[in-house]
Amino acid sequence: MSNHRVAICGVGQTERYKTKLTCSLAGLVREAALNALADAGCEWSDIDALIIGKAPDMFEGVVMPEAYLAEALGGVNKPVIRVHTAGSVGGSTAIVAANHIKSGLFKRVLTVAFEKQSESNAHWALSPSMPFRPHFNSGAGGMFAPVIREYMRRSGAPEDVGCQVAVKDRLHAIKNPHAHLHLPDIDIDTVKNSPMLWEPTRFLESCPSSDGACAMVLAAESHADTSTHKPAWVHAMAMRSEPSFYPWREEVNPEASRACAKDLYAQAGITQPRKQLDMAEVYVPFSWFEPIWLESLGFAESGQGWRLTLEGATSRDQGGDIPWNCSGGVLSSNPIGASGMIRFAEAALQVRGMADQRQVEGAKRALGHAYGGHSQFFAMWIVGATKP
């Protein structure tokens, strides 16, 4: 396979990731796509292929949405491909799109990921009753809560680390006009006093149900200069998968997560992610996944991730050295299928210097991360301000 450089020339997001009752699914994806085209200085006719992604069809009950979205996305008479890897799909969709450019076969690819949670109840759609399988209606929160408990037991982390993450990401979100939740008055007590949903996870330690789409225009080096803004460059990308259950499975720190990060860092020449990266957008749908991923992704030693959170290292507002989720993260907006791509796109905006009020000053290299399923699909990329 050829190894052509991949530029991110355009990023587009839904104006705000909140419920949109007057908007069709097609209208939702189109808004993000048009914004990405405008950022990239492109027209529909400049696009060679369309790579779209969303979470499982059960989540909003539109079966094979890719079959009817071509005209809304200028995809008629072009290749249209849908990617499908549960909650990590926004990230893996971006990687599939980037591989189209990397192969040298395509010059400009539009990639869009989306979810319209107002049309469904994705939490319970995760847990349909099936023969020969337990039906606990645990949802994502119930599935991950025991894993969080086990992390707390192993690490000895103080009980309120999750609450700290919940506050930190919501304060970040205030500076992101796209964020679904804007909770300027949130503090530790507000989070602690919110209902306990799946012990130890409280209501305000959980992500919201959001509507939205995120899009990017990716281009070959020869076609990367149409925008008035400078592009971001893909420095590394990796995907890994594993089954939900297998004998030696390590749920708190999944093998696929560690292998994905190792591959990613090797490509980018990174040995000390906390020092060599300027910020990260990491998929944290429940608060405790910040310290869990801090360790799995090598930003902290095993058992020490929670210290970075408590020290403010991951807080942009507190001037932390490795801000995580300056956009407010998944805890502030979760249009599930789009959430991974939002992480990838926000990382790109940061190294382009286009993150406005949420900008990490001078950010040159950033991580975008997504995971999905039962902590079993992982997609990650590192983007930079300069060519790799």
Add this chain to the structure above:
Amino acid sequence: MTVPDNSLLEADFELGFTYTRSPGIIIGKFLAALKQQKIYGIRANDGSVLFPPTEYDPRTAESLDDFVPLSDRGRLLYWTWIDQPRDHHQMSQSFAFAMIQLDGADVPFLHRMLADSPEHLSSGMAVKVQWAEERRGAITDIHGFVSATGG
């Protein structure tokens, strides 16, 4: 080994879930008009009239909003006769699945053609809408099409 109980080799199950649909402003207007027995197509960028309306132009991908009132008359293009409808067809009598092009529209669409027998059908014949008795804002507010000349 032997399987102790053959009933454990298969099981039926129903997968059901409740959703909400948001058709959006354009399709929503089209559906609301059907409830009032009014039929609208939409004008594409090249001037052609699409029925049913689409939100975006299939050729240019631009947004469309130029609604064009259409009559309840059209032409039968081609069809397949369903002589013995089954439960899922939701029809108690023989009918045809047919491509019908409304007068003033430039594209045909799939709907039901109602007739006593396939001998009454011919390509190009004039047809007209038969409205459903109860209308709720859906394409099935048009129950089907019948011969416009009573044949």
